[in-house]
Amino acid sequence: MTARRILVTAALPYANGHIHLGHLVEYIQTDIWVRFQKLRGNKCVFVCADDTHGTAIMIRARQEGRSEEAVIADMRDAHVRDFAGFDIAFDNYGSTNSPENRALCHEIWAKIREAGLVKEEAVEQLFDPKEGTFLADRFVRGTCPRCKAENQPGDNCSKCGATYTPAELINPKSTLSGATPEVRSAQHLFIELEKLHSFLAEWTQSGEHLQDEVANYLKGHFLGDTLRNWDVSRPAPYFGFEIPDAPGNYWYVWFDAPIGYIASTHEWCKKHGEQLDDWWKNPDTEVHHFIGKDITYFHTLFWPGMLKTAGFNLPHKVHIHGFLTVGGEKMSKSLGTFVMGSTYLKHLDPAFIRYYYASKLGPRLDDLDLNLDEFIAKVNADLVGKVVNIASRAAKFVAEQTLCESYPSDGGLFEAAAAKADVIADLYERCDYNNAMREIMLLADAANKYVDEKQPWVLRKDPSKAAEVREICSVALNLFRQLALYLSPVLPKLAQQTAELLNVPIQRWDDVRSPLVGTRVSPFKHMLQRVSVEQVQAMTEESKVVDPATAADAPAAPQWNDGPEALAAEPLAAECTIDDFVKVDLRVARILSAEDVLEANKLLKLTLSLGGDSKRQVFAGIKAAYKPEQLVGRLVICVANLKPRQMKFGLSEGMICASGPGGKDVFLLAPDSGAVPGQRVH
């Protein structure tokens, strides 16, 4: 078999945040694949870099009162440190803000220009006059033009789901300065992707480069229609590279970010006397990208389009993975499940999460759930209880001795495990790590069973059986070494410790087929510590970010002393069905005005708004409990489909909901913040 030349990339982490456990799914997945390829004897290079450009970095630098370069330098140091802590071994870790990247952007841009794919168009965008910068949608907030919800993002309403442009927002504000933005027009450069439509349709649908789900997604979402032009420029000020033939304009961060893959490869080539063209312009080289599903279209449409136009290798494969959930939910800062890599490393061994992710990762883009109880159980049971246990229970009987000079008869166990080499290799190759781990654990079970049946600890008491004990341990340690080898892409440290124990390094996949004989066995040292619940809890505790708003309200030690009186005073009504309940249409309403009804003892006259022009007049018996001026503007819950009732003082068109016995003890219901008038209560 000739060695393949393989270039591997993981997505470039953005220089605006630290590495967390979600990021690590990808870097661990990729690192395992790279270590596997290297073990197989392929020439494999793993490059990555920090993604450094864009508005977010520029804003952050301004807020921190320092240069963008200083911001990205610090973050790069932190990223490199975190990756090293998780045993992620890049061959080169670069930066998109590098001279190599700038030169490649120039080269690729020139080719795209040459191909006639660039078009100039005016774009209207909101501009922050105070900061002197154009505003991306997410830097604008205002009132939703449809439902009037306040403080909504610039592109869509989180309350009613309406989509709009930031310019349509009512009362828009810049989140940078608080200033009211103005609409300004600027010339932008676009890449006419549609001109590459037939190429992209063919490339994405060939079945060779993408997972089926991804190909279907692209077909359904993009390729069935005209591809829109891609806006690749941003007017100054912008932190990035200035476009040489369009002064005052900069490449949008997503233009230069993937080019960073090539730039990082170039840095590596310079350090190792290699030619960049061998890696990016030679069809014999396989380029593999590992990314998350959130950035699919950048890597499967724009990027192949750029590469094709500029004459670079197209990706051999884009491997796309899902998101990380913790305990079945999105990572949460308040629950402590948004765990930074550096926090994890303070409490736990990187081997644990590497193995756990491997045991859950498959070739598809399913989301991956980190269940912390399962994490503890799996790591302790599989790694400590099964795998390391084999070495632990065999090594001490032969410590400072040598393994047998010829491999003893073992009932075919070693052969059987060696025969799995191709199956397991294939599973690694296809990124089907969970099935690979399953296969490997079956081998561990067989090895433990062997030791159990042979009972070396019994034979050991009989000095005449010393040779037999040595044979049994030679077998057990060789079976263990096979496991360590199969696991070495996932657990590089274990492979190294195994090499130290048996005094022979683990270097090649095919070593799994030849047993060690005659080599010295070092004294056994623990290879992995068990995980405890306390360690995991300490990690999540440290990750909890307390929301200052809720923290202030939260009682230090809540003492609930709720008595039975309220329920006793008004027993439960007869059971009703959900059908009965939905007959009552409860709505959120805002009190627009409230006035005292002088002639009445208990009534206030309220005008409620259900949003828009929908208003109701309601008489509420709350005069003893609320003053009119306390009520104006607040949200309440009203019965909106109650039959109107003519009262002495006017028509009452509903009720507002309140609890309490009456008189001064009346307590209005109010929705949590975020509710808007007109919403139904379910």
Add this chain to the structure above:
RNA sequence: GGCAAGGUAGCUCAGUCGGUUAGAGCACCGGCUUCAUAAGCCGGGUGUCGCGGGUUCGAGUCCCGCCCUUGCUACCA
């Protein structure tokens, strides 16, 4: 709304071309063992395969309809 992927044991999931009595790991229960980091070995499964139809000698699997979950839905990063 549209598209995609899912819904199988308490939990996490496998289940090939439609084919015997639907499986594995974890958890749990019982027994054995006591070399090993409270590790190991053996045994233990009463599942409306989301719901309802259909095709078929036979459906977890194929077809139709419905329910539910998650994700995505370019000029955000």
